[in-house]
Amino acid sequence: MQIIRNRTLYDVVIIGSGAGGGMAAKVLTEAGANVLMLEAGPMWDPVKDSNMMRWNYDSPRRGGSIPARQGGEYDAALGGWTLDGEPYTNAPGSEFGWFRSRMLGGRTNHWGRISLRFGPDDFRRKSVDGLGDDWPITYDDIKPYYDEVDKLVGVFGANLGPRFPNEPDGIWLPPPQPRCYEHLIRQASEKLDIPCVTARLSILTRPHNGRAACHYCGQCNRGCMTHSNFSSPSVLLPPAMATGRLQIVAGAMAREVTVDANGLADGVAYIDKATGQDNHVRGRIVVLAASACESARILLNSRSARFPQGLGNSTGNVGRYLTDSTGLGVTGFIPSMMDMPPHNEDGVGGMHLYMPWWLDNKKLDFPRGYHIEISGGRRMPGGGFGGGIQNHTGTDASGAALDFGGYGAKLKNDYRRLYGATVNFAGRGEMIPNRDTYLDLDPRTVDKWGIPVLRFHFAWSDNERKQGKHMQETFRAIIQQMGGTPMSSMPGPEDDYGLAAGGRIIHELGVTRMGSAPSTSVLNKYCQAHDAKNVFVTDGGPFVSQADKNCTWTILALSMRTSTYIAEQRKAGAL
Ligand SMILES: Cc1cc2nc3c(=O)[nH]c(=O)nc-3n(C[C@H](O)[C@H](O)[C@H](O)COP(=O)(O)OP(=O)(O)OC[C@H]3O[C@@H](n4cnc5c(N)ncnc54)[C@H](O)[C@@H]3O)c2cc1C
Numbered sequence: 277m278q279i280i281r282n283r284t285l286y287d288v289v290i291i292g293s294g295a296g297g298g299m300a301a302k303v304l305t306e307a308g309a310n311v312l313m314l315e316a317g318p319m320w321d322p323v324k325d326s327n328m329m330r331w332n333y334d335s336p337r338r339g340g341s342i343p344a345r346q347g348g349e350y351d352a353a354l355g356g357w358t359l360d361g362e363p364y365t366n367a368p369g370s371e372f373g374w375f376r377s378r379m380l381g382g383r384t385n386h387w388g389r390i391s392l393r394f395g396p397d398d399f400r401r402k403s404v405d406g407l408g409d410d411w412p413i414t415y416d417d418i419k420p421y422y423d424e425v426d427k428l429v430g431v432f433g434a435n436l437g438p439r440f441p442n443e444p445d446g447i448w449l450p451p452p453q454p455r456c457y458e459h460l461i462r463q464a465s466e467k468l469d470i471p472c473v474t475a476r477l478s479i480l481t482r483p484h485n486g487r488a489a490c491h492y493c494g495q496c497n498r499g500c501m502t503h504s505n506f507s508s509p510s511v512l513l514p515p516a517m518a519t520g521r522l523q524i525v526a527g528a529m530a531r532e533v534t535v536d537a538n539g540l541a542d543g544v545a546y547i548d549k550a551t552g553q554d555n556h557v558r559g560r561i562v563v564l565a566a567s568a569c570e571s572a573r574i575l576l577n578s579r580s581a582r583f584p585q586g587l588g589n590s591t592g593n594v595g596r597y598l599t600d601s602t603g604l605g606v607t608g609f610i611p612s613m614m615d616m617p618p619h620n621e622d623g624v625g626g627m628h629l630y631m632p633w634w635l636d637n638k639k640l641d642f643p644r645g646y647h648i649e650i651s652g653g654r655r656m657p658g659g660g661f662g663g664g665i666q667n668h669t670g671t672d673a674s675g676a677a678l679d680f681g682g683y684g685a686k687l688k689n690d691y692r693r694l695y696g697a698t699v700n701f702a703g704r705g706e707m708i709p710n711r712d713t714y715l716d717l718d719p720r721t722v723d724k725w726g727i728p729v730l731r732f733h734f735a736w737s738d739n740e741r742k743q744g745k746h747m748q749e750t751f752r753a754i755i756q757q758m759g760g761t762p763m764s765s766m767p768g769p770e771d772d773y774g775l776a777a778g779g780r781i782i783h784e785l786g787v788t789r790m791g792s793a794p795s796t797s798v799l800n801k802y803c804q805a806h807d808a809k810n811v812f813v814t815d816g817g818p819f820v821s822q823a824d825k826n827c828t829w830t831i832l833a834l835s836m837r838t839s840t841y842i843a844e845q846r847k848a849g850a851l
Pocket residue numbers: 291292293294295296297314315316317375377378379380381382383384386387388389390391392528529530531565566567568570574782783814815816826827828829831
């Protein structure tokens with residue numbers, strides 16, 4: 277096989293340009309390192325490439341999904357649940373979905389921007405309830421980095437006070453006002469003693485660090501032309517580029533990390549996707565940030581005489597302890613929100629209020645918890661809007677039965693009456709990590725470049741199923757308290773109470789986890805491989821547990837901490 281070898285020796289080679297890779301590039305270039313970044317997708321510039329200003333009716337598909345953009349034709353994500361020529365497989369009985377964006381900035385271009393810190397208990401779960409493992413670091417170790425991420429990126433929110441000791445304070449921009457339907461949800465949930473509080477999203481409600489404030493178009497998933505929300509290409513890569521020390525190679529699919537005779541990484545082998553040609557770049561340090569599962573795949577494929585099971589995998593832990601958030605949603609039709617006079621519900625491209633975990637597990641039949649994300653109201657209509665008009669059932673204020681649908685003028689008028697009269701509740705909860713939920717390389721399947729692909733082994737346990745049942749009952753109770761009707765029937769245990777399959781919440785974590793003991797972990801507390809001191813992971817792989825929070829704010833803080841450590845070690849001559 278002919279390999280094109282780049283003779284330049286870079287201080288650091290980073291694989292991936294999303295949350296973890298972008299932060300590493302910023303910190304390391306600003307600390308003086310010459311960095312080469314390999315990115316499997318094309319370049320992506322939010323100013324030129326975002327569809328933020330398009331109307332759904334500009335397209336005959338009304339913004340519906342297309343194979344190259346499975347989140348919608350105007351969505352920022354290039355890719356989705358399937359990628360042409362890049363399969364993954366599931367072992368018998370396993371059902372795991374893997375969402376991949378292939379583009380500069382990865383999934384940070386269209387993520388939900390829900391930016392929750394983990395709390396003190398989230399780093400010591402085993403000490404709290406005896407399940408899973410504690411992290412090798414505490415909240416106090418990571419707090420300074422959360423603070424720096426808040427200041428750098430900008431996040432709106434509010435402190436929640438002593439009722440929520442596991443929801444840490446942050447450094448907040450002022451939050452936007454709740455929308456009409458959010459007020460109504462809050463009124464109902466508080467009657468059930470379910471707190472509904474200010475959300476925490478990395479969207480600018482004030483100009484911040486040279487970036488403009490949000491103008492409330494509500495289209496964050498399309499990428500933001502004014503850089504008013506967080507994405508790696510808006511916030512992390514520009515300052516790294518400005519140092520003159522970052523070189524980005526787009527369309528570069530990393531195949532493996534190569535090692536020298538001493539077992540240290542000496543570079544990365546990658547495919548140039550435009551030519552199909554094999555290439556090799558040299559680096560003193562390699563940072564994997566290709567997203568948790570892809571970084572594990574690269575390590576498992578990095579086989580050598582020294583590491584026959586893959587780099588970092590001497591104790592067989594690469595791929596183990598795979599987790600995703602538990603999740604499900606229930607939509608409710610709220611007749612009192614019908615026939616609303618036209619009013620402005622503009623806001624950020626996400627919720628202004630949410631519900632953090634509020635209960636005591638000692639009084640419940642399952643461990644850990646979940647938070648509730650709310651949506652609804654008068655969003656821009658698109659393909660599939662309304663979700664089946666005939667499902668809107670209930671009674672109006674006079675008690676008369678409601679009946680929608682049919683044809684012609686009545687149908688059109690029904691849509692007008694119903695516009696904005698639904699609310700949705702989505703639970704995002706914590707799974708207990710376990711060694712038997714994992715990924716490995718499929719011995720029979722390769723991608724279009726001949727690289728072995730991942731095979732997932734995933735199952736929910738009764739802990740998660742009971743959590744799902746509790747979510748269902750809670751969401752239905754709030755909808756009923758609002759005088760509404762759930763638009764789906766209550767699923768039973770045979771359907772896991774409606775829990776989404778593993779991976780579908782897109783918070784996959786933990787496959788290169790950190791720990792003090794090499795026998796049960798891949799990385800040390802600085803996300804540095806036990807096997808090779810110049811190999812680091814800065815995506816979601818190092819997580820020891822999931823928390824009932826979305827993961828990206830912690831990926832950013834951990835990546836900043838790891839990259840700061842690398843910079844210090846370089847300065848001290850230890851790397
Ligand atoms: C629809 C959606 C909504 C979400 N909402 C939220 C939310 O509200 N809050 C939250 O916390 N999280 C959310 N997430 C999750 C969030 O996007 C991820 O946690 C985060 O982007 C992970 O960052 P990362 O750097 O690990 O990976 P990514 O952002 O996926 O970046 C990985 C990069 O590596 C590149 N790459 C992959 N393989 C290779 C290879 N072999 N060689 C070279 N490059 C490679 C990819 O092209 C990509 O650019 C959401 C995700 C989705 C899809």
